[in-house]
Amino acid sequence: xxxxxxxxxxxxxxxxxxxxxxxxxxxxxxxxxxxxxxxxxxxxxxxxxxxxxxxxxxxxxxxxxxxxxxxxxxxxxxxxxxxxxxxxxxxxxxxxxxxxxxxxxxxxxxxxxxxxxxxxxxxxxxxxxxxxxxxxxxxxxxxxxxxxxxxxxxxxxxxxxxxxxxxxxxxxxxxxxxxxxxxxxxxxxxxxxxxxxxxxxxxxxxxxxxxxxxxxxxxxxxxxxxxxxxxxxxxxxxxxxxxxxxxxxxxxxxxxxxxxxxxxxxxxxxxxxxxxxxxxxxxxxxxxxxxxxxxxxxxxxxxxxxxxxxxxxxxxxxxxxxxxxxxxxxxxxxxxxxxxxxxxxxxxxxxxxxxxxxxxxxxxxxxxxxxxxxxxxxxxxxxxxxxxxxxxxxxxxxxxxxxxxxxxxxxxxxxxxxxxxxxxxxxxxxxxxxxxxxxxxxxxxxxxxxxxxxxxxxxxxxxxxxxxxxxxxxxxxxxxxxxxxxxxxxxxxxxxxxxxxxxxxxxxxxxxxxxxxxxxxxxxxxxxxxxxxxxxxxxxxxxxxxxxxxxxxxxxxxxxxxxxxxxxxxxxxxxxxxxxxxxxxxxxxxxxxxxxxxxxxxxxxxxxxxxxxxxxxxxxxxxxxxxxxxxxxxxxxxxxxxxxxxxxxxxxxxxxxxxxxxxxxxxxxxxxxxxxxxxxxxxxxxxxxxxxxxxxxxxxxxxxxxxxxxxxxxxxxxxxxxxxxxxxxxxxxxxxxxxxxxxxxxx
Amino acid sequence: xxxxxxxxxxxxxxxxxxxxxxxxxxxxxxxxxxxxxxxxxxxxxxxxxxxxxxxxxxxxxxxxxxxxxxxxxxxxxxxxxxxxxxxxxxxxxxxxxxxxxxxxxxxxxxxxxxxxxxxxxxxxxxxxxxxxxxxxxxxxxxxxxxxxxxxxxxxxxxxxxxxxxxxxxxxxxxxxxxxxxxxxxxxxxxxxxxxxxxxxxxxxxxxxxxxxxxxxxxxxxxxxxxxxxxxxxxxxxxx
Numbered sequence: 001x002x003x004x005x006x007x008x009x010x011x012x013x014x015x016x017x018x019x020x021x022x023x024x025x026x027x028x029x030x031x032x033x034x035x036x037x038x039x040x041x042x043x044x045x046x047x048x049x050x051x052x053x054x055x056x057x058x059x060x061x062x063x064x065x066x067x068x069x070x071x072x073x074x075x076x077x078x079x080x081x082x083x084x085x086x087x088x089x090x091x092x093x094x095x096x097x098x099x100x101x102x103x104x105x106x107x108x109x110x111x112x113x114x115x116x117x118x119x120x121x122x123x124x125x126x127x128x129x130x131x132x133x134x135x136x137x138x139x140x141x142x143x144x145x146x147x148x149x150x151x152x153x154x155x156x157x158x159x160x161x162x163x164x165x166x167x168x169x170x171x172x173x174x175x176x177x178x179x180x181x182x183x184x185x186x187x188x189x190x191x192x193x194x195x196x197x198x199x200x201x202x203x204x205x206x207x208x209x210x211x212x213x214x215x216x217x218x219x220x221x222x223x224x225x226x227x228x229x230x231x232x233x234x235x236x237x238x239x240x241x242x243x244x245x246x247x248x249x250x251x252x253x254x255x256x257x258x259x260x261x262x263x264x265x266x267x268x269x270x271x272x273x274x275x276x277x278x279x280x281x282x283x284x285x286x287x288x289x290x291x292x293x294x295x296x297x298x299x300x301x302x303x304x305x306x307x308x309x310x311x312x313x314x315x316x317x318x319x320x321x322x323x324x325x326x327x328x329x330x331x332x333x334x335x336x337x338x339x340x341x342x343x344x345x346x347x348x349x350x351x352x353x354x355x356x357x358x359x360x361x362x363x364x365x366x367x368x369x370x371x372x373x374x375x376x377x378x379x380x381x382x383x384x385x386x387x388x389x390x391x392x393x394x395x396x397x398x399x400x401x402x403x404x405x406x407x408x409x410x411x412x413x414x415x416x417x418x419x420x421x422x423x424x425x426x427x428x429x430x431x432x433x434x435x436x437x438x439x440x441x442x443x444x445x446x447x448x449x450x451x452x453x454x455x456x457x458x459x460x461x462x463x464x465x466x467x468x469x470x471x472x473x474x475x476x477x478x479x480x481x482x483x484x485x486x487x488x489x490x491x492x493x494x495x496x497x498x499x500x501x502x503x504x505x506x507x508x509x510x511x512x513x514x515x516x517x518x519x520x521x522x523x524x525x526x527x528x529x530x531x532x533x534x535x536x537x538x539x540x541x542x543x544x545x546x547x548x549x550x551x552x553x554x555x556x557x558x559x560x561x562x563x564x565x566x567x568x569x570x571x572x573x574x575x576x577x578x579x580x581x582x583x584x585x586x587x588x589x590x591x592x593x594x595x596x597x598x599x600x601x602x603x604x605x606x607x608x609x610x611x612x613x614x615x616x617x618x619x620x621x622x623x624x625x626x627x628x629x630x631x632x633x634x635x636x637x638x639x640x641x642x643x644x645x646x647x648x649x650x651x652x653x654x655x656x657x658x659x660x661x662x663x664x665x666x667x668x669x670x671x672x673x674x675x676x677x678x679x680x681x682x683x684x685x686x687x688x689x690x691x692x693x694x695x696x697x698x699x700x701x702x703x704x705x706x707x708x709x710x711x712x713x714x715x716x717x718x719x720x721x722x723x724x725x726x727x728x729x730x731x732x733x734x735x736x737x738x739x740x741x742x743x744x745x746x747x
Numbered sequence: 748x749x750x751x752x753x754x755x756x757x758x759x760x761x762x763x764x765x766x767x768x769x770x771x772x773x774x775x776x777x778x779x780x781x782x783x784x785x786x787x788x789x790x791x792x793x794x795x796x797x798x799x800x801x802x803x804x805x806x807x808x809x810x811x812x813x814x815x816x817x818x819x820x821x822x823x824x825x826x827x828x829x830x831x832x833x834x835x836x837x838x839x840x841x842x843x844x845x846x847x848x849x850x851x852x853x854x855x856x857x858x859x860x861x862x863x864x865x866x867x868x869x870x871x872x873x874x875x876x877x878x879x880x881x882x883x884x885x886x887x888x889x890x891x892x893x894x895x896x897x898x899x900x901x902x903x904x905x906x907x908x909x910x911x912x913x914x915x916x917x918x919x920x921x922x923x924x925x926x927x928x929x930x931x932x933x934x935x936x937x938x939x940x941x942x943x944x945x946x947x948x949x950x951x952x953x954x955x956x957x958x959x960x961x962x963x964x965x966x967x968x969x970x971x972x973x974x975x976x977x978x979x980x981x982x983x984x985x986x
Contacts, residue, residue: 163857167888168798170759254801258756346756434859434888436956437796439763442963453961455766568961 012313012365014045025052026235031383038377046315046363046371051378053228053281053319054288057544060382063510064542067523075536077499083293085126085206085276086196087538089500091564093457096203098132099195101140101465101504101560103543107248108190112157116190117165117251118323123194124169125277125326128260131204131267132196135438136452137166138465139176139192140504140558141429144185146421146740154188155741161251162192163432168253169260173433174441174450177465177558180421183473186548191504193465193560197454204267206276207293208329211357213273215287215298216335217350218342219259219325223308225249226282226321236509236547255324255347262345263326269341271334278325284318286327288361292379297360300353302370314363314370329355389520390513398474402607404593406668411715411724413602413672414646415732420601423643424736425654447574448490448639451565460565462496468642469554470595471610476518480525480557481613485676486641487561488533492622493637493679494571495629496563501530503540503559508552510544518555525613526557532615533622535561570632572681575655577635579709582688583662587621587640587678588701591670597643598672610674617677617700624698628681633690636682636708644672646715648680653713653726654733662706663716671717682708748975750776751789753819753835755810760796760832760955767958767971768793774975781813791828791974792819794835796888796953806849806891807837816842828872828974829947833889836939836949845940845949846904847896852889853925853932859888862930864912864938864952865919871941872976873948874911876969882919883912883966885952887938892931892951894940901934912939912950 015021022032025048035043035051043051057063073081079096080088086100104119124134139162144151166173171194208215226249266272274294276286283305291298302314308322330338339349356362363371392398407413417423430445442460443451449464466486472479488498503526508515530537546553565571576583593599594608628634640648645666653660666673683691688704695702713724750768754761761778768791769776779786781799786792799810810816816838823829823844831839839845852858861884866877877883896904904910914929914936915921922928922936929936931951939950954967 160856167857167859167890168757168759168801170797252801254757254798254803257759257798257801261756431860432857434857436859436886436953436962437759437763437888439766439956439959439962442961 017048027052049315049319050284053284059281062383063385066386067520070527071537072530078536081538085129096200098127098130100126100539101193101502102541103504104190109188111248112154113161114250116158116161118249119192120165121251121256122279123192127194127196129275131202132198134171134194134196136195137173140465141178142184142189143180145182148185165253167434169257170437172435172437174435175445178426183554187546187553189506191558206274206290208274208290208355209294213329213332213355214351215353216328217352221306221308222320223322227319236545249321249323251323258345262342266338266341271331271337273329275328282321291375297356297358299362301364303366304352306350314365387516388513389517392514399609402605404669410671411722418733419736425734428737448493451494458567460568462491462494462563464490465560467558469556473554474595474610476521477525478610480522481529483559484529485618489639491563492625495626496565498535498561498563500538501535501561505542506556508547522557572634572637574638575652576658576708581682581708582685583682583706585680585705586702590675591673592675596674611676620698620700621677624700633687634681634683640678644674646671654730659710659712659726660708661714664705667718748790750774750791751779752793753779755781755799757799758795758797763955764793764795767955781815783815786818794831794838796833807841810838811841823947826946831949839949844947849891850893850895851891857890858930861886863917865915868911871945873974876973886956887930887952894933894937909940911941914938
């Protein structure tokens with residue numbers, strides 16, 4: 001055990017706290033008075049910094065709490081709901097999955113490589129602190145238009161950052177979403193998801209208990225990076241944001257990897273009581289959250305925290321967001337056992353304090369008290385707002401039915417859609433991510449849902465992350481419900497039953513009533529869908545203040561749903577797999593063009609009501625798909641989403657370069673309608689009747705529309721037949737993104 | 748056969764290789780810690796993929812100096828089997844157990860995708876379950892797999908028959924260094940090489956990731972089955 005005794009910095013002069021200083025820390029007048037009320041005196045400089053971080057929007061959820069409480073969090077398979085570092089669901093076979101998603105939007109816009117990399121690092125730590133070994137990552141990325149300032153640089157940096165971090169730690173990135181929309185020109189979204197596996201009896205929680213138990217610090221030393229990161233994430237961007245580059249953390253995936261191995265090993269000894277990542281607001285949030293959960297107090301000797309550089313005082317140490325650091329509580333007397341494991345992995349362990357009975361967080365600096373705060377009061381009495389909400393004034397105009405130009409050449413329009421970055425192949429992105437390491441990847445990126453092997457069982461795990469910011473912008477409630485419904489549908493396409501959901505809610509400034517209205521509506525839409533489709537929310541994250549100047553991003557409630565595939569035998573592909581298979585379309589079109597890719601990408605119209613979400617129809621379709629997969633009678637299942645029927649059909653052809661001949665009851669623009677609760681399946685001709693009968697029993701409209709085979713996509717619609725070569729469409733679709741990003745193709 | 752999978756700090760394909768040897772092929776398999784000073788009777792040593800020591804200096808450069816690697820060198824010099832995959836291949840190059848060097852991928856990006864490699868030697872302990880000329884489909888996942896050496900050395904390597912795997916098109920035809928089927932720009936499409944004696948093999952593709960049907964292929968399983976000397980029946984049983 002190393003304890004640093006360095007008297008050189010013993011002399012400490014902290015600035016005197018004033019109301020102006022509190023305001024500069026993001027505490028408003030009322031909040032500052034509340035703090036003074038709790039303390040019965042003026043706070044010290046360190047106390048002000050600590051409280052401002054704890055009460056920041058990012059850490060306290062003060063604007064979102066009242067609505068988040070509406071989300072359903074209970075379910076048959078929920079082992080751990082919101083409140084811990086990650087949510088946990090029961091997968092069966094003695095395994096549980098811990099997962100969570102988090103945003104790293106602000107840092108990624110300022111410094112894309114490090115911002116995105118540390119986003120991955122943080123979410124991985126949230127998962128392995130639960131005792132779970134991370135086995136999968138997903139990433140949802142929303143960029144602006146490629147020609148917007150810095151945008152190519154941002155795309156390149158974010159993708160490299162995610163890749164370099166996840167690849168080095170050895171966690172496969174098995175799926176995600178990448179979109180492009182002008183609303184993200186000044187504020188991109190980087191949402192990182194991680195999932196870990198643990199045996200059900202080896203779950204770890206982060207409650208500091210047992211007065212006298214030592215508090216240990218492991219991992220990287222503390223530096224100046226990231227000081228005020230949480231506060232930065234709680235403000236909008238302005239011209240000075242560039243000057244905030246020093247508040248972006250720097251990642252070291254190698255240290256993360258050894259920290260991961262050492263922590264998992266140390267947790268197996270039974271000598272660890274609690275463990276938590278020093279994430280947003282660093283030592284402050286990890287220490288206070290652990291104490292709060294354990295209903296204990298703690299004493300931290302801040303002068304014993306290992307430092308990377310000289311000159312850091314208690315204030316900086318409490319607020320640094322240096323990466324790859326863990327705070328843990330060990331059982332008294334067993335510290336050496338723990339330390340030995342970390343040292344074997346080449347990591348430093350320092351004792352920096354202890355758990356105390358009572359409720360005070362006592363912070364000292366060379367024996368002098370620099371902070372003495374009541375833990376529960378600071379967390380229980382944290383501000384909580386029911387902020388004003390107001391429907392945006394232009395909503396009715398934006399929801400007005402758009403004029404829909406009819407396509408003169410549907411397959412020509414299809415080719416034009418496939419050439420847009422939004423609908424083109426994202427392989428350029430995911431090829432830079434290791435998606436097969438750990439040898440569990442049964443279905444990787446590019447399909448509807450990723451599927452992972454659960455080794456030693458016949459089952460698999462399925463994951464999907466979804467959201468359509470255009471829908472949510474036109475009608476947040478429908479958009480919120482749609483995100484959940486689409487994720488469940490994607491899971492159903494691989495036969496998976498949903499077990500739980502995590503979310504990452506990206507919105508603008510909550511102090512603006514129309515933003516708060518968007519938030520409330522989106523959460524209510526999600527909530528309704530989660531209840532109807534039986535998907536509890538087990539963890540989540542809110543990211544507000546995603547705006548530059550007064551321009552907010554489209555509201556983007558990203559969801560990720562995790563499910564179980566009972567038997568991987570007979571798993572269908574998302575594309576056509578076999579010539580001669582018959583194609584069956586499930587669901588009914590209602591010609592819903594509002595917010596469609598067709599209108600937006602080909603006609604620059606972003607208007608109308610987004611497609612309605614019929615939750616009962618979604619539930620019936622999902623159940624039908626799961627049954628068909630389980631029976632092993634279909635070789636292809638693919639849902640209809642952005643771009644509608646034709647885009648989905650083309651995607652299905654690309655998997656194996658197989659053509660298809662279909663005759664559909666869809667006409668003109670309806671070929672691109674985005675009506676929900678639809679999918680198509682393909683099966684051997686002998687199973688067609690069975691599939692149709694299954695659909696009828698579940699009241700899912702179904703119709704045989706054609707046959708797989710050949711090298712062309714042959715479309716008959718309204719009595720007219722058109723043809724496109726699959727190879728040509730594939731070339732357009734697969735080269736669009738590399739061409740748009742690099743202007744040239746490479747291997 | 749007694750198999751040992753070396754764990755360096757930063758190895759991340761160690762569990763994957765262990766799984767194939769132990770659970771798919773049923774071999775006696777153990778992890779070896781990089782700071783150990785004994786191979787503990789291991790007959791087949793595998794250096795797995797990953798980012799040993801973060802690869803912050805150069806891929807494999809630090810790992811090559813680990814205490815255990817002195818024992819691995821002795822083992823190789825005694826004719827023992829050593830297989831280096833991905834980062835393991837880089838380590839073998841850094842140790843000088845195999846000739847040549849690795850540069851960053853031609854497009855300077857990490858690449859993870861399936862490639863096709865042609866088997867150039869089927870008379871090695873690692874490849875006798877393959878046929879010469881057979882085309883295998885395996886994933887690569889690396890940022891530094893662009894094999895390089897002087898023209899003279901490459902000629903000598905070819906002449907000595909030390910090229911074991913070569914990136915080719917799906918139908919087995921040679922491809923240019925800038926072609927998409929050569930994922931990293933590797934000289935002469937080199938994906939894997941052996942030493943003069945044929946007991947040390949280094950390769951960039953990951954055979955452990957295609958050793959079970961459910962994961963999309965078994966083209967890699969024959970390599971491990973060959974190496975553990977049980978190609979015939981084990982391969983049959985595992986399939």
